[in-house]
Amino acid sequence: MDLDKVKTTSDLDVSGKRVFVRADLNVPVRDGKVSDATRLERVAPGLADLARRGAKVIVASHFGRPKGGPSAEHSLRPVADALAGFLGKPVAFATDCIGPEADKVVAALKPGDIAVLENLRFHKGEEGNDAEFGRKLAAHADIYVNDAFSAAHRAHASTVTMAKLLPAYAGPLLMEEIDALRSVLDRPRRPVAAVIGGAKVSTKIPVLTNLLEKVDVLIIGGGMANTFLLAQGVQVGKSLVEADFVGTAKEIMAKAAKRGCKIMLPLDAVVAQRFEAGAPSINVPISEVPADQMILDVGRESVVEYIAELSTCRTVLWNGPLGAFEIAPFGEGTFNVAGAVAELTAVGNMVSVAGGGDTVAALNMARDAEKFTYVSTAGGAFLEWLEGIELPGIKALIPA
Ligand code: AMP
Numbered sequence: 001m002d003l004d005k006v007k008t009t010s011d012l013d014v015s016g017k018r019v020f021v022r023a024d025l026n027v028p029v030r031d032g033k034v035s036d037a038t039r040l041e042r043v044a045p046g047l048a049d050l051a052r053r054g055a056k057v058i059v060a061s062h063f064g065r066p067k068g069g070p071s072a073e074h075s076l077r078p079v080a081d082a083l084a085g086f087l088g089k090p091v092a093f094a095t096d097c098i099g100p101e102a103d104k105v106v107a108a109l110k111p112g113d114i115a116v117l118e119n120l121r122f123h124k125g126e127e128g129n130d131a132e133f134g135r136k137l138a139a140h141a142d143i144y145v146n147d148a149f150s151a152a153h154r155a156h157a158s159t160v161t162m163a164k165l166l167p168a169y170a171g172p173l174l175m176e177e178i179d180a181l182r183s184v185l186d187r188p189r190r191p192v193a194a195v196i197g198g199a200k201v202s203t204k205i206p207v208l209t210n211l212l213e214k215v216d217v218l219i220i221g222g223g224m225a226n227t228f229l230l231a232q233g234v235q236v237g238k239s240l241v242e243a244d245f246v247g248t249a250k251e252i253m254a255k256a257a258k259r260g261c262k263i264m265l266p267l268d269a270v271v272a273q274r275f276e277a278g279a280p281s282i283n284v285p286i287s288e289v290p291a292d293q294m295i296l297d298v299g300r301e302s303v304v305e306y307i308a309e310l311s312t313c314r315t316v317l318w319n320g321p322l323g324a325f326e327i328a329p330f331g332e333g334t335f336n337v338a339g340a341v342a343e344l345t346a347v348g349n350m351v352s353v354a355g356g357g358d359t360v361a362a363l364n365m366a367r368d369a370e371k372f373t374y375v376s377t378a379g380g381a382f383l384e385w386l387e388g389i390e391l392p393g394i395k396a397l398i399p400a
Pocket of ligand 1: 197198199200221222223240295296297320321322323324325358359
C-alpha cells in the first residue's frame with residue numbers, strides 16, 4: 001500500500017462541486033444533547049474549509065449500532081445541530097441518506113452550503129458494503145472525501161465502495177492520522193520505543209508481534225505484563241494472568257531477542273488484596289509479590305527505569321495503561337511515565353503518538369494528552385494499524 005499516493009483536496013478546485021465527506025459523527029449523546037463534542041470540533045474546520053472554497057458539502061456518518069432500521073435514538077439530527085454550532089452556520093438535514101428525501105436536500109444545496117445526511121447504518125447496505133447502496137450514495141456527489149480514520153478499518157459502502165465510484169481523497173483529519181502513524185512506524189527518528197499496556201496479552205499479540213519488528217524498545221506494563229512475568233518464572237500471586245498465553249509470551253520474548261528489540265518488564269509493582277478504591281497497597285520488588293495479593297500498577301523503580309530509557313529515545317508510541325489507572329493510586333505509574341513523555345515532547349526531544357480508548361482516558365486524567373505530538377481517538381482502526389493491517393478505507397483511497 002503506497003501511502004504517498006493518497007491525495008487530499010487541498011489543490012483541487014471544489015467550487016460548485018458536490019463533495020461527499022464520510023465523517024465520524026459518532027459522538028456520545030445523552031438526553032438529546034451531545035455530551036462530548038471533541039469529534040465535531042475536530043471535523044468542523046475541514047468541512048468549513050470546503051464550504052469556504054465553494055463546495056456543496058454533504059456529510060455522512062454512522063451513529064451507534066441501530067438494529068433493523070431507523071430509530072429516533074440513533075438519529076443524527078441532534079448531532080447535526082451541534083455540528084452547526086461549531087461551523088457557525090446553519091446545516092441542512094436530510095431524514096434519510098438515500099432516496100427522495102436526501103435527493104431533495106442535496107439538490108437544494110448552493111455553493112458554500114453544508115448538509116448532514118441521516119445515519120448510514122439505517123440501511124443494511126452500509127455495513128454489508130452493498131454495491132447498489134454505495135451507488136445510491138455516490139449519486140449525490142462529484143467528489144468523495146474520507147475524513148473518518150476511526151471507520152477506516154471497516155469495509156463498508158461509505159468507506160470502500162464509494163471510494164471506487166468517485167474521485168477519492170483523504171480529509172485533513174485522516175491525513176493527520178496517517179502522517180502521525182507513519183512518523184512512528186514507517187520513518188521514525190530512532191531509537192523508537194513502544195509502551196504497551198492494558199489488561200490482557202491475548203488482545204495485543206498481533207500488536208506486539210508487529211511492533212517488535214519495528215521498534216528498538218518495547219515497554220510492557222498493565223495486566224498483560226503479568227503473563228510475561230509468569231513466563232519468566234515470577235510468582236504473581238492473585239494477579240490477572242492468562243496462563244494459556246505463557247507460551248505466546250515466551251515466543252514474543254524470543255523473537256524480540258533475535259531481532260535486537262529490548263523488552264522491558266516491571267522490576268517492582270504496586271500490589272493490593274483487592275481492586276477497590278481505598279484498598280491498602282504496597283510497593284514490592286517483582287520477586288516478592290505476596291501470594292494473596294495482585295499487581296495493579298508498575299512500581300516506582302520501574303517508572304524510573306522506563307523514564308530513563310525513554311529519555312534516550314526520539315520516538316514513542318503508546319497504547320494501553322501501565323496499571324489499573326481508573327482507581328487511585330493505581331494510575332500513578334501510567335501518569336508519571338506519561339508526564340515524562342509529555343515533557344520530553346514539549347522540549348522537542350521526542351515525537352510521541354498515543355491511541356486507543358483507555359489510553360486517551362488515562363492521558364486525559366494525567367492532563368498530558370495535549371503535550372503529546374498526536375493522540376488518536378480511533379480505537380479499532382488505530383490498533384489494526386499497529387497490527388500492521390492494511391485498513392480497507394485507506395487502501396480504497398489509493399488509485400489502482
Ligand atoms: P485494554 O482495554 O486492554 O487497553 O485494557 C485497559 C484496562 O486494563 C484498564 O481498564 C485497566 O484498569 C486494566 N489494567 C491495567 N493494568 C492492570 C492490572 N495490573 N490488573 C488488572 N487490570 C489492569
